[in-house]
Each structure stands twice: as C-alpha cells, then as structure tokens.
Amino acid sequence: MDPYHASSTVTTPARAESPDAEAITPLPERQPNPFLSYSNSPYASNLQSARGSSTGVNSLRPRYFQSRRINKAEVERPWLDKKNRDPREKWVWILPLIGLGLGIAMAGFLVYDGLKTVTSHVYCPVLDADFTAGATLDPKIWQQEIETGGFGNGQFEITTDDGENAFVKDGLLQIHPTLQDSKLIDTNNVINLTSSHQCTSPVVSNCVAATNTTNGTIVNPVKSARINTSPGAKIKYGRVEVVAQLPAGDWLWPAIWMLPVNETYGPWPASGEIDIMESRGNNYSYPDGGNNIVGSTLHYGPDPADDGWWTNVVKRHAMLTTYSAGYHTFGVEWSEKYIFTYIDTRLLQVIYTEFNVPFWNRGQFPPSNQNGTRLVNPWTGPGTSDATPFDQDFYLIINVAVGANNGWFPDGVASKPWVDKSLTAARDFWNAQDQWYPTWQAGGATMNIKSVKMWQQKGYNGC
Template sequence: MNNIKYYIGLVLAVAVLFTSCQEDDTSIGDIVTPTNVTISAEIVGVDADNPYGDGSGVVNFTSTADNEITYQFNFGDGKTDVAPSGEIEHRFTTTGINTYTVVVNAVGTGGVKSSTAMEVEVYSSFSDVEAEDFLSGELVGDSKTWYWAADIPLHVGLGPIEDDYGNGEFAYEAWWGSILAWDEEKYCMYSDEFVFTRTEEGLTFEQTAGLAFIPGAYGDEIGVTGDTCYDETVATTMYGVKTVSFLPSTSKAALEGSYNDEAYRGTAFEISDGGFMGWYVGASSYDIISVTENTLRVRIIQPGFGAWYQVFTSSKPVEGEVDFESEFNDLVWSDEFDTDGAPDATNWTYDTGAGGWGNQELQTYTDDASNVIVEDGVLKITAIKDGDTYTSTRLKSQGLQSFKYGRVEAYAKLPASQGTWPAIWMLGSNFDTVGWPSCGEIDIMEQTGADKETSLGTFHWLDVSSSTNASYGETLAVSDMTSEFHLYTLEWSEEHLIILVDNVEVVTLTNSDDLPFYDKNFFMILNVAMGGSLGGDVDPDFTQDSMEIDYVRVYQ
C-alpha cells in the first residue's frame, strides 16, 4: 500500500504469576494467559511526500492475540483506552514529528495480561496557540485558575447531541434545560478550582479544590444518587495532574453550529486519564465554543444522553452576586430624560380618562405637568389626591416606538405609599385590532399597593381553548425599591422571555409561535395607578407619591 505506513511488533507471552486466591476462584473458569500478542499501526495520510502522515496525527491501531478477552492501550502521550475488538483510532496532538511508545495489554480470564509495545513516529500540524495562551498564559511556568461562572444564568445547560432547532444554534437559546445564577442544587460545585499550567511539553490540568457534580442520568448509569456532588471516592479520576491536548473539533455542532451567529472556534481539548472540569459524565473531550482572557464556553457530550454546555470564568465570582450576560448589545433606542419639561413627544403619548381601566382603579389619567414631568434628569409620574379622587399619568409609546425582540431596560425608583400601583409594561402593537389579551401583555415590573418590597414579573395571553386570559408570573424580593433606583429588564428572543431585576431572574417563559410574543412588535407603557385589583386600599392620609425613571433603553 503506497499511502499507508505499517509498524508491526511481536512479543512472546510473558509468564504470569497467580496467587492462591486466583487458583481457588472457580467462577471464572480456567485462567488462560493470552499469547501471540501483536500490534500494528496505520498512520493516516502516509505517502512518499508525507512519511509521518498528513498532519492530522490520526493513527489506526490493530492488536491481535490468542485467548484474549479485551485489549488495553497506552498510547505514550498520557492517554489510555480499551478496545475489546483490538481495533482503535487515536489522534496524537503534540505539534511536529514526535515518537511515541505504544503499549498494548491483551487481557485474559482473571485479568491476566500479556503485553507488547511498538514505536510510532507521527506528524501533527494542528495547533491553537491563542486558545492555549488564554487557558494558561503565554510563558512556560504560567498558570491560570478557572471557576464555574456561577454568577450568570445558563452557566450549565443541556442540549441535543446531533440536532439543532432549525436555526443552526446548538447552544444556549436551544438548551432543553438551564439553571439560574448561584443555582441552589449546584451550590456544592461552586468551590471548584481548575488550574491550567504551561510547561515545556504543553499544558497540564489539575482540579485543586472542590468536588465533582454528577447529574441524575449519569448517576443512574454508575449506580449513585445523581444531581449532587461527590469526592474522589466516586469520581475517581477527579484529582491529579493531567496533560491537555488540542485537536480539531469534529462534532456536528462545531462544524455546522453557531453561538450568537458566530461559528464555533473549531478547537477541542482532551484531558488525559479521565480528567474533567467538575461535571462528571465519563467524558474528557471538550469542544471550545469560544474562549477569551476571562471566559471559556465549552460543550461536552454524555454518550447516549445529550450535550452539556458549560461556562467558566477566570475571575472568581463573589458568592451571591449575579452577572447576567445579555445576548443583545446594540443600543437601538433610548430616552434618557435629560431635557426638562414634558416627555419627548416623538417617543411618548398618553392614555387619559377614568373608568377603572378594567381593574377597578381609582385614578383619572391626565397629561398635566403636575402628574408627569421631566426634571433633574429623571421622568416623574406622580399620583395626586384631588379631593375625593386621584389623578396620575399613563405614558405609552404606541404608534411612536415599538420593538420586536431585544433587551428592554428601565432604571426606576418606585412610590412607597400604600395603595399606589406602579407598572413598567408592554402591550402588543396589534392591541387596537385584536384587543386584550390576544395582543399579549408583558409586565416587566409591577408593585402592589400593600407590599412595597416585592417586584412582580408576569406574562398574559389568550388561552384559545377557553377564550380567557392565561398568565404566568413570579415575584422577587427587593427590599429598597422605594428608596433606591433598580434596573428592571426584559430579555426577549424567539426562544424565551426573561424578566429580571438588577440582572437577577424573576421569571422565564419559553417563547413559541402560538404565543403573541413570537414575531410581534410591542410598545411601552409607564404608569402609576391607584387602588384597584393590585393597588388595594389606599392610605387615608395619602397626598401624593411618584415613580421616578432615570432612563428607558432598548438593545438588539
């Protein structure tokens, strides 16, 4: 064969010493030592011009023996594997032409072994120096410690192995499941520390602190309770210094997929001797989705189950603090409220009048300056007692500014008086034609009249089967809503809607084409109501109170 180079080694069977307990063990039958062990190697891409291969570093090994049950390979590069058939493919990843001593053990009954060895010279041309530098540092002796990015939601998630969701995205937005920042169930793994070190031979890896998290499905597979952490008595390959090798990504996600419309990096790394980064699923090969000086995003496959997506950071998160990472970064519209007087008429118009507004509210909405004004860099919407009634303002961007998908932010301080009902919310732009709740409603922030330390996030839509309002929402405790400004946010895409306060998740709704939030424009509403279904009883001594908004911004 012109393009294949063979190395064949033969060795006589070695004598094996049996202990008395082996002699007494009749459950495995006769103990027979494997004999006539051979090993051969086919280096991919060998020809007259490339005597050491095509640069892929791939070698196909074949071992044969008599009386064997399986074969154990040690490839001489820090990696081992088992092949019951005796045939196995291995990729050597150290750049350049390198010589490796490959040892194979033919294993017989009772675990007795006979071995042989051979040398192979292999050329590997793949390298990703930038990724190595990001992981460990540029100079020999440099090291860097990585941690779980526990302060952002979605730092671990589960997706399909081979399929995307029709848009090329295998990760993040397409996850089947994902977790919150500082997720309670995963807390046991947040003390993990992973150290990459650059040596003259390449990179090493070591977990220097923490435990191993074993997800439920893999716990079932290895016979332990899942969704909790274990030490090295269960996750036996957790500790110790291991070598790291880099190779081209070959998964479908890496070759065809994307993250935020960017292709995967195209590089994978393998940790020797069964090493792993805190998430124990019996796999050690990581596709790099992206890597920078401070952030590492990877994908690891749990065979027969799914692909786990994980995010690590080189800046140790502060326990309890949250850093939500938005997918929307381009500012497309804002009102900074930096011009004193009436609100900008190119952005805002008014709903005016009384009548309860469908919620038994007590106020009459006006466009009067006593109820709404921009001054000192903030928008002030003020509810005022007027005799036996109340006045306030309801601003809306309907017909002026509307949006489909993106990150919507309002930085606001809320009224403290009992009976006030402030809201930052959105309605579908088709409200005038289809009505409510068919148009859809997104309540980014509501505060009840009785509880001034809780923010409500809620979604409303039409339940077609019953022709009634359907809703889904959650609450978040915020102790100083009435004395300090807080950031109220909607993160909205084709895949999901997330409401947050100060980047802490309040509620998430999975989006779909049977909901009004899919592929539809919405407009903004800012108002302070009095009484009604959420405002409740008004303090009898109430005179006036305001919601102040520093800015409203939309990113896409």
C-alpha cells in the first residue's frame, strides 16, 4: 500500500492472549505532495474522496506537470501595438542600419581609393619559365653568377655554376647552399676566378679569396647560387611574378630582386635597386623576423653611405604559417606613375610608392657625406622625372645568400656566431657549423621555384 495515500489512522486488533500488549501508535498524517497532480479532479477533492472510499485510493493516478499550448490570441505582440508603441523604439532599428550603411560606404571608398591609383595596363610577355621542359637553365635567358665577393655585403658564400647549387629537378628550379670543401679552409689556399676566366664580376676583389692560417682569414665557407635574367629578359615598367618556397635554416638570406641593366645615373645605389622579396631562413623566434616575415625595399641614393631605402621599406608577416612552409607568389607591378610589390595577389600589397615626388626630395639626403664631400643630385637633366632612377631597364635576380657583415643579421642577436667587423668573421661562422648546419638539414635550406614570369608594359621596349 502507498503510505502517502492511505488513511491517516491505522487500527490494530488487541492481542487477547497478552494482557501486557502495547498499544500501537498511529502513523502521522502525511502532507500532500505539491509536485503531484491528478487527472480526475482537483487534488483536494481527490484526496478527500480517497479517504472515504477504499477504491478511491487505487483510482488515483499521479502525473507530472505538463506544458500547455498557448492560444495565439493570448500571445503579446508589442511591436504590432501601434497605438501604445513608444516612438523612440524606431531608433533601435534606425541607428544600426545607419551604421551599417556608413560602414559599407567607407569600405567602398577605400577600395575605390586603392584601385584608382592602379591602372590596368596592357602587357607583352617577356619570360614564362616553369622549368618542366628541360633539366638545365637556358643560357640565352639565365646567367649563373660566379664570384666570391658577396655583392658588397660581406656574404659568406661563393656563387657557382657547377650544377651543385642551382639546378632543375622535378619541375622546379632549386637553389641549394652547400658547405665548402674543408681542405680549402684548413690549409693555405687561394681561389682565383680570374685565372680561369670564370668570374662574372668586373671587380677583381670579387673574384679572389684566400685562406691564411696565420691571420685567420679563410675562403668562402659556403657555396650557393645567384642567377639573373640579364642575357634574355629585362623590362622597363611591367610586372614580375615568382612562385617560390623559401628556404629554412639559420643565417640564410633568400632574395628576389632587380637591378638596372645600365648604371645610367651612376654606381649603386644611384641607379636604383628593387627588392621584391627578402627574408631570413631563421625560424619565427628570430627577433628581427625569420622565415615568417618577408620585406620589400627600394634602394636609391647618391652613394652607398647615403641610401634612401629607409623611406621605402615594408615587412609582411605570414598568416599563421611561414614562407618556408609552402609556395607563394612574390610579385611587383611597376609603371611610370607607381611601383608596388605584393604577395599572392595584387590586393595584398607590401610596398606602394607613387612617383609624385622626386627621389632626391623623398630621400631627405644631407648636404654632404661623412667625408664632407658635397652631395649632388644624380637624377636631374633631360628625360628625368619623378620616377627616376626607376625609369630604365631592369633585370631579375634570384639568390640564396649566407650570412653577411652589413647588419642584415645584427650582432649579438639569437646567438649569432660572428661579429660583422671582425677580420675572422667567416672563420667564426665556419667554426660554429655544429649550431647552424643541423637547421639546414632539418629545414631543407633550399629555395624551390615553380615559375618565373615577366611582362613588359605596352608602349616600351617594342611592346
């Protein structure tokens, strides 16, 4: 029997056989359970009838609360009550719509303002190399530079053309640095590229290197490659796109850049330099940016000590990855009115420079150089413009450098194993190979290039 619903008094017959039998105390009356309801009648009446009938107890059937459908007419709809509506409620909708409209208008203006400075030019193809047709670089288009000089930056590599450091494989152009022959470093030796007529630099000092075990100088401790399109591809205004995967490894310096065919306005940097992409092979933890950052720069100035690069340099971070993890398109678009570099799409610009101010004014050069010699504007005279010196034919260069003594890798940062001004910088770098060479092996240390394309803007160079 359910003790909750039984009668509140229980009667027990007297025990005749035992005069000392105890009287049994009745059970206390149970309180109604407020969480039960009954289907036949309200709770109180059911309970009362159950107490008066033995069958009523069994007929009670408890059930739990159930939801009830609300009549649509009973639902309050204050937004339809025009008579009692607060007139201020309309601003709850109007203000967000105004903000949305202003946002769309502002976005449209920014897109228009960005596109109006970029003209859709007509181009003629100059170079379309995808490296799938052959196993070698076409010498009619490409030159493999051979020198020891490090292009004035004190780089540690010697550039070769022996097929070890630049080669075509599996449809890719690969630039891969390797270690120098230790015999050339451990004993007195001389590398003289002029004697074999191999050197591609007109500067003799860029063609000779020596190991002197007495003073600690050594030949270039690393071999790598630098290739350019000077034999067969140049443009004056146009576009360049290089699809490449950058190398990973400490103290590597990959670059895609352009130099003028002729030094029309004087030696570097007076005739300009266009750096489409520069990076470092160190990982993302490198303070100045490793292979997770690339930069673009314009170099120009009356002499090497007075270079206005700092007015046109921008870095771009990779999005949750590195530029060594996959392939990216590194490009430049250049016209008589502007120049900009970009990554993957023309909408993701790195630098944008409009040719609306003479570069002499843009560079804010001092009256004289460090030696007290008066600086003279090299970009004046007939035919010059606000685009000068970037108004002449340029060719493309792709290379992987190693180290430097020009500050690209600052002293004392990330356990750098050499000091720029040290006469034994190259040997110090070589002696620390147990630190950096494993990072080359782990990362691949190779720049893989899928394609190189160049276009000439119509109206120039016979286009």
